[in-house]
Amino acid sequence: MKRASELDRLDLRMLQALQHDGRITNKELAEKVNLSPSACHQRLQKLIQDGWVDGFIGRINIDRLCRPVQCIATISLGSHAPDTFRFLEQRIEAIPEVMEAWTVSGGCDFIVRFICSHMTRYMELSNSLIQMCPEISNINTHVILKESKKFRGYPVDELMNPKGL
Amino acid sequence: MKRASELDRLDLRMLQALQHDGRITNKELAEKVNLSPSACHQRLQKLIQDGWVDGFIGRINIDRLCRPVQCIATISLGSHAPDTFRFLEQRIEAIPEVMEAWTVSGGCDFIVRFICSHMTRYMELSNSLIQMCPEISNINTHVILKESKKFRGYPVDELMNPKGL
DNA sequence: TACCAAACCGAATTTTATTCGAAGCAATAA
DNA sequence: TTATTGCTTCGAATAAAATTCGGTTTGGTA
Numbered sequence: 001m002k003r004a005s006e007l008d009r010l011d012l013r014m015l016q017a018l019q020h021d022g023r024i025t026n027k028e029l030a031e032k033v034n035l036s037p038s039a040c041h042q043r044l045q046k047l048i049q050d051g052w053v054d055g056f057i058g059r060i061n062i063d064r065l066c067r068p069v070q071c072i073a074t075i076s077l078g079s080h081a082p083d084t085f086r087f088l089e090q091r092i093e094a095i096p097e098v099m100e101a102w103t104v105s106g107g108c109d110f111i112v113r114f115i116c117s118h119m120t121r122y123m124e125l126s127n128s129l130i131q132m133c134p135e136i137s138n139i140n141t142h143v144i145l146k147e148s149k150k151f152r153g154y155p156v157d158e159l160m161n162p163k164g165l
Numbered sequence: 166m167k168r169a170s171e172l173d174r175l176d177l178r179m180l181q182a183l184q185h186d187g188r189i190t191n192k193e194l195a196e197k198v199n200l201s202p203s204a205c206h207q208r209l210q211k212l213i214q215d216g217w218v219d220g221f222i223g224r225i226n227i228d229r230l231c232r233p234v235q236c237i238a239t240i241s242l243g244s245h246a247p248d249t250f251r252f253l254e255q256r257i258e259a260i261p262e263v264m265e266a267w268t269v270s271g272g273c274d275f276i277v278r279f280i281c282s283h284m285t286r287y288m289e290l291s292n293s294l295i296q297m298c299p300e301i302s303n304i305n306t307h308v309i310l311k312e313s314k315k316f317r318g319y320p321v322d323e324l325m326n327p328k329g330l
Numbered sequence: 331t332a333c334c335a336a337a338c339c340g341a342a343t344t345t346t347a348t349t350c351g352a353a354g355c356a357a358t359a360a
Numbered sequence: 361t362t363a364t365t366g367c368t369t370c371g372a373a374t375a376a377a378a379t380t381c382g383g384t385t386t387g388g389t390a
Binding site: 026027038041042045 | 345346347348349350
């Protein structure tokens with residue numbers, strides 16, 4: 001299996017193309033990177049098999065389906081014992097309405113993004129977290145007014161070829 | 166074009182399947198929702214064409230490609246004039262290293278998620294924001310230690326069939 | 331019951347995916 | 361320089377999937 005430094009220009013261009021359109025056909029992808037369909041197919045299978053690609057998701061237009069309440073909560077713990085972290089992390093992960101969550105350093109310990117059918121539901125969820133984890137010292141809720149920038153893939157160029165190095 | 170309330174059970178199941186695997190074949194999707202491939206194909210095209218699906222993204226395993234620094238910044242403004250908001254929002258959007266950004270209410274005005282090749286680059290970016298927008302009163306940086314939960318699609322069931330209604 | 335529109339189905343056709351053997355290419359050792 | 365080796369590519373053949381289309385079913389309505 002290749003290491004990251006062994007991925008060549010074609011591999012990276014394929015990954016970028018897949019980020020941009022996860023449903024691109026192998027034939028189109030091959031044209032885009034100037035390979036024959038068979039060679040491209042072999043590379044693509046290998047990229048997926050070796051875990052460079054994490055999966056493909058169809059993004060649904062959730063705001064057209066319903067009018068959800070979205071919140072970002074910053075959670076602070078009183079105790080920083082590893083067990084406490086793990087426990088809360090697992091509980092957070094298990095909540096379907098949690099879309100993303102991060103363990104962070106800075107002014108708090110977790111940052112969690114929720115999407116809920118209504119505000120009361122969000123309150124239920126945050127209350128349940130407080131109840132099941134008394135070590136939580138603070139939850140600060142930020143209601144999302146607008147998604148200013150949606151995730152559209154990682155900036156592979158900037159990350160792989162950082163300026164000034 | 167259908168309205169949200171006119172999407173039936175099959176449409177929703179298709180959207181959920183696409184969230185889970187954006188590269189699922191039409192044939193597999195048809196089996197999953199108990200339709201003939203042709204009927205499923207027609208529905209899928211219509212769902213995409215009518216904008217229920219926002220696009221397809223291949224998720225790449227960025228931590229295998231490099232060792233990026235990821236941060237979440239909370240930004241507060243001194244002036245809440247609409248022009249100030251719009252200006253900063255546009256500048257934030259334009260930064261390739263900004264993966265996601267939200268306008269929020271609560272203890273701050275924007276929450277922004279960065280991915281950078283190294284910490285110095287992050288500092289450059291946050292400094293540049295402060296320079297170009299003097300109305301920023303505070304930026305609080307949270308370094309991401311761990312992605313506790315990755316986005317895996319919206320909880321369609323919970324959002325469309327909220328408990329207690 | 332008769333009619334209509336929408337959705338579905340199955341078969342036919344077109345396009346794409348997948349497989350596979352042969353050829354090209356670069357690095358290495360003789 | 362010349363063989364050898366391993367890896368990648370290519371193109372053709374085959375398998376599978378997508379797409380189209382005419383006919384049928386279905387559900388609602390007059």
